[in-house]
Amino acid sequence: MISRRILIIAGIVLILFLGMYTWNQRTRALDTLASTVGLEVTGAVLASMRAVQDGVTAFWNRYFDLVNVREENEHLKARLKEMDAKILAVREAQEELKRLRALVQLPLDESWRSFAARVLSGRMGPNAALDSVTINRGYATGARPGTPLVTQQGLVGRVFRASPHTATALLVTDPASRIAVFTQQGRALGILFGQGAGKTLEVNFVRRDAKITRGEILITAGLDGKFPKGIPVGLVVNVSPSDYTQFISIEAKPIVDLQNLEEVLLLEATGLAHSVTEPDDPPPIFVGPPAPHAAAP
């Protein structure tokens, strides 16, 4: 009698759970609630923890860890002078690039703007099945689902789930990640697949006659509009022609060190379309870049 009652209760609970599960899969109502409450609380706790950690580290660095500071300071001053000189050179090159772009009518890509976010933690909790990181920006502060994440080295991933002030981002190494990429030199198009944390990436659907060398950089193709074009994603480590398909098999490693991420940049679409149409007017006659300011009368 008791066992029958237990079975009936277990059956009812199972039906209720499956009902809730399918209803949530359709409406995502519980996922939204969990993201808003759970992720927000987690973000608040972790942000406080990081603030305390920063405070303690700064205190330690400022007052206790002063060994070799004088030598380091002198070395850094020398480096600063060197960097100032390099910045001047780069600024000149940048100005030249602007002028050349204007000459060939290539508009600057203003369709994305970037802002910084801090990585609060890696994958957290028993429900974290995907290879992901938690960042300190949410949909109210620019990290809407789908927003690309980059560092100065290259692509990190995209925002997967967001609460108002905290978000979870899917990394390029996750097996659910798919990104259209080009090889930088050969311009061969392929689809980049993640294979899990700490594993290499795989590029599929690259035509057999494509010329790809080891060490070549893979960049985002930007064809889907989800990622800006030209961001480095991976480095080719192995190329092998497949005997069974019409494609070649490429292995790559992520260009960004995803195990030690601290800060990332979020790229938000500005809504300004990147011009791809043919210009109405004929291109201007090439007359060379204008003379540098110093040389101008």
Next chain:
Amino acid sequence: MNFVRNLVWWLFFIATAVCMQTLAPSLDVFVVGIFILLQERDYKNMFWLLPLFVLLQEGMGTRLFGGVIVWYAAVIIFFKIGQWLFEVKNFLFVFLLSSCLIAPYYAINWLMALLQNLAFSPRDTLDRALIQALFLPFAWISFALTRHLTMQADGSGQQ
């Protein structure tokens, strides 16, 4: 006073658990809270803490809502089965219970990956289940000790 101490301890537990979960991927520290609630038969606090634990875990995770409910249901069922056979407030019981929880941890991960069409790595899942099983008894000792000290500090601890 005891109510305030209890509330403060649980808030401390939640904050510490969130921070500790950053140490290893897929680690669940909130299970220790469920152990403590069940050991103390504190169903009044369980009424609000359990949904909060579920919301926190589901919120910081990346799977669809539901997996954590099944996982915590398994924890409670295994605890109740163990309760018939053992004294629940000792290290050996917690160690045995966490070892037994390897099986539901693995099964739930496999089931959820299957239901949500996610990649499933048997070896990674087993590693995580073992880390969880090794971590739980020591985390339980630490938290139980702080709870004992907090609740007994003014001689009016929870019985």
